[in-house]
Amino acid sequence: MGAGVIARFGHAPAILQTPGLVLASVYDPSQESLAEFARTHPGVEVETFQDRNAFFASGISAVSVCSSAPAHLSNVREAAAHGLPVLCEKPLAMTDADIAAMIGLMEGAHLPLVAAFCYRFAPVAQSIKHLVDAGAIGAVRSMRLIYNWNLHGKYSYENGERHENPYRVGRMLEGGPMVDCGVHQIDLARWWTGSEITDYTAHAAWVDEEFEAPSHMWLHMDHDNGCHTAVEMSFAYTHTAKEPISMFTYDIIGTDGILHYDREGWKFEMRNGTETVRMPGSSEKNFVGMYHAWARALRTGDFSGLPNGRDGMVATRTARTATEECIARHRSAHKLGKP
Ligand SMILES: NC(=O)c1ccc[n+]([C@@H]2O[C@H](COP(=O)([O-])OP(=O)(O)OC[C@H]3O[C@@H](n4cnc5c(N)ncnc54)[C@H](O)[C@@H]3O)[C@@H](O)[C@H]2O)c1
Structure with a gap:
């Protein structure tokens, strides 16, 4: 979620280089960002969405939240509601209360939340x-x-x-x-x-x-x-x-x-x-090392490291x-x- 600079140059290339992960769907409310994403990833088969419901209905099994920071909490909230593990860019949210809410949402849904400290x-x-x-x-x-x-x-x-x-x-x-x-x-x-x-x-x-x-x-x-x-x-x-x-x-x-x-x-x-x-x-x-570690954790269920x-x-x-x-x-x- 979020197809800006860090998604284009950090996250997407790392997902593409990680065995066991498939870059399936990209959501961004901005058509411009999605177009830039497509331009910088020629030949990569990935579905792009401006519609959140369609994105969550696209068969994905985990979400990387790479949007601008004020949008992190709402994105994590929806991922939790759809039962999806999340890796979220820093800063997790804009306030302590929002980060606590984010942690509570994920724990409440028994889902792992990883902070993207690459x-x-x-x-x-x-x-x-x-x-x-x-x-x-x-x-x-x-x-x-x-x-x-x-x-x-x-x-x-x-x-x-x-x-x-x-x-x-x-x-x-x-x-x-x-x-x-x-x-x-x-x-x-x-x-x-x-x-x-x-x-x-x-x-x-x-x-x-x-x-x-x-x-x-x-x-x-x-x-x-x-x-x-x-x-x-x-x-x-x-x-x-x-x-x-x-x-x-x-x-x-x-x-x-x-x-x-x-x-x-x-x-x-x-x-x-x-x-x-x-x-x-x-x-x-x-970023590649971070995604390798996340893929391993998603596979084994051990997120301790x-x-x-x-x-x-x-x-x-x-x-x-x-x-x-x-x-x-x-x-x-x-x-x-x-x-
Ligand atoms: N780990 C690092 O080294 C590192 C480096 C740079 C940025 N970041 C973090 O990554 C995040 C994004 O930074 P960036 O540089 O890519 O910013 P950016 O402005 O280039 O991209 C942000 C993208 O989020 C999209 N967006 C806005 N609202 C959204 C929503 N509700 N859902 C999904 N997408 C939405 C925007 O349209 C834009 O395409 C920030 O939290 C930033 O702090 C981390």
């Missing part, structure tokens, strides 16, 4: 999990997870005219960098440490001053095992630059070593008391409340009205 399935993220669990760097005490980028730039150009990039505007209006991207890092921090967040503080900056949401944010989280995670997220890093660059790193600091990943340098290494190991880099996302609704709820709640606290503090400190 970062967990990246080879680098999987290796970090295995190395941390094996004690390769001792006990993890501190993590610093950074993603600074321009979200495809502040402006796009059409026929020589400059326009505000609509894709970036949509993401800023949905909550900005921590809500949109930071949920992945919050999820990784909980998953890698196997430890819940007990407390957090956040600070923010309005590099791009046009939006209510901050364009650059820092989140400091304490875990119940004593570990600390700092997440830095920006949608305004080189957002007006002619030659933009990105910064994407993970630093995992343990009592006997570190793990360091730099996506831009395709660098991934471990340094501990006995050795320095240079490992292959990878992308930070892995997959991110669930609660994981989605904790990450979204943390990112959203942290963002809202920063906005409130900024407004009161600078005596600002609502933009």
Whole structure:
């Protein structure tokens, strides 16, 4: 459900590459999105629907919810009513209450809900999990997870005219960098440490001053095992630059070593008391790995290794409340009205 950018470039190609899954039907209320989907998937036999009832009557056995976030809850509600397992894009919903409702609907129907945290399935993220669990760097005490980028730039150009990039505007209006991207890092921090967040503080900056949401944010989280995670997220890093660059790193600091990943340098290494190991880099996302895991779970009924609704709820709640606290503090400190 939803045939936008992430469905076209992330989900659909991954479903097509997963044994046991068939991309059967695509629903989107927008004819334009469906046409773009068809254009980007030449030769793929798939039924497309603008009519929800016809989509649900098309014989499907599971649903990927890839629509824009405000439409997630209603889509999950209908999937649950039709008895279908769901994999839902982040953020699961716009509010805590809506996410709780979503979880309740799926549990009430005895159906599995998977939060589409595709970062967990990246080879680098999987290796970090295995190395941390094996004690390769001792006990993890501190993590610093950074993603600074321009979200495809502040402006796009059409026929020589400059326009505000609509894709970036949509993401800023949905909550900005921590809500949109930071949920992945919050999820990784909980998953890698196997430890819940007990407390957090956040600070923010309005590099791009046009939006209510901050364009650059820092989140400091304490875990119940004593570990600390700092997440830095920006949608305004080189957002007006002619030659933009990105910064994407993970630093995992343990009592006997570190793990360091730099996506831009395709660098991934471990340094501990006995050795320095240079490992292959990878992308930070892995939709194919996520769909392989989902297909396996659908087949076996064992969803234990997959991110669930609660994981989605904790990450979204943390990112959203942290963002809202920063906005409130900024407004009161600078005596600002609502933009
Ligand atoms: N996991 C990731 O790395 C990642 C990356 C980008 C976006 N996302 C998430 O994926 C979701 C979609 O993002 P996108 O970039 O594809 O956005 P998009 O705007 O390109 O596409 C959204 C699509 O949803 C459709 N839509 C609107 N209402 C709908 C409804 N009621 N039912 C079904 N479809 C509906 C729109 O017509 C549009 O085609 C968002 O929740 C976003 O946060 C995740």
